[in-house]
Amino acid sequence: TTCESGVPGDTCAPGQPIALDDATCDGIDDDCDGPLDEDCPLHPLRTDNDGDGKSEAEGDCIDDGPDDRLPAAFDPPAQVFFVDATAAATSPDGSPENPFVTIQAALDATTVDGTTICVLPGSYEGIARIEGRAFLNLVGAGSDQVRLAGFFHFGDVDDSRIRGFTTNAFFFRNQQDDSDRNVIEKNHFLCEMASSAGADPLWSTDLAGSGVFLGNWEHSNVVRDNVFGPNCEYGVYLNQGGYNRIYRNTFV
Numbered sequence: 001t002t003c004e005s006g007v008p009g010d011t012c013a014p015g016q017p018i019a020l021d022d023a024t025c026d027g028i029d030d031d032c033d034g035p036l037d038e039d040c041p042l043h044p045l046r047t048d049n050d051g052d053g054k055s056e057a058e059g060d061c062i063d064d065g066p067d068d069r070l071p072a073a074f075d076p077p078a079q080v081f082f083v084d085a086t087a088a089a090t091s092p093d094g095s096p097e098n099p100f101v102t103i104q105a106a107l108d109a110t111t112v113d114g115t116t117i118c119v120l121p122g123s124y125e126g127i128a129r130i131e132g133r134a135f136l137n138l139v140g141a142g143s144d145q146v147r148l149a150g151f152f153h154f155g156d157v158d159d160s161r162i163r164g165f166t167t168n169a170f171f172f173r174n175q176q177d178d179s180d181r182n183v184i185e186k187n188h189f190l191c192e193m194a195s196s197a198g199a200d201p202l203w204s205t206d207l208a209g210s211g212v213f214l215g216n217w218e219h220s221n222v223v224r225d226n227v228f229g230p231n232c233e234y235g236v237y238l239n240q241g242g243y244n245r246i247y248r249n250t251f252v
Helices: 103-109
Strands: 002-004 007-009 079-083 115-119 122-124 127-131 137-140 146-148 151-155 161-163 170-172 183-185 210-214 222-224 235-238 245-247
Touching: 079 103, 103 115, 103 127
Parallel strands: 079 115, 115 137, 122 146, 127 151, 137 161, 151 170, 161 183, 170 210, 183 222, 210 235, 222 245
Antiparallel strands: 002 007
16 A cells, blocks of 8 residues: 555555465555455564464463463563564564573563563573563573573562573672572572573672572572572572472472
């Protein structure tokens, strides 16, 4: 369609479509029948595979069974971002079609509470750090499929969840504010923090050898169904916190 002097027009000549169907997903009525892109196939991340009414694009990051449905605390998500280490988008925006390449890019784009970040299979580098957020749902495709070579660092983050990663460590640490009521589940922590010394301004030698570090009065967090090792000296390191629950973890 066109717009000239405020009058809409139709540049499609009846009987002369540029295609027999409209499957190009380009916002153009290729077959000149009125609707746009009606034959466009859905992106795989926009389909609901487990029948719970939500696709991955709507926040159901692992869309393959009831156990992985979007928890009520994160439904509906305020934002949904995707991360894919193999993506080649020139202008990534975190959408299924143009995902971010790094986990940190998605965390930097998280401007509101209630954001879900779905991390697709792959190997990722560096430190993933965020501060001052709540109800962040950070979900990897599975600890057997997503590897962060660095570590996670959350400060002043509440009511959030991290799930489905293999990484060196995860720690809550902020010099002024604590992090409460978070869930850390179904991850594999290698506890190889020493290799990251000096890479983060709040890293210190007392973190070496720990898989999950709860410091500076973190309260009411849950650490469950994770695997720690084989290089863990502490596994879970608690420092001046309270009411934290640690259960169903495996230490090797």
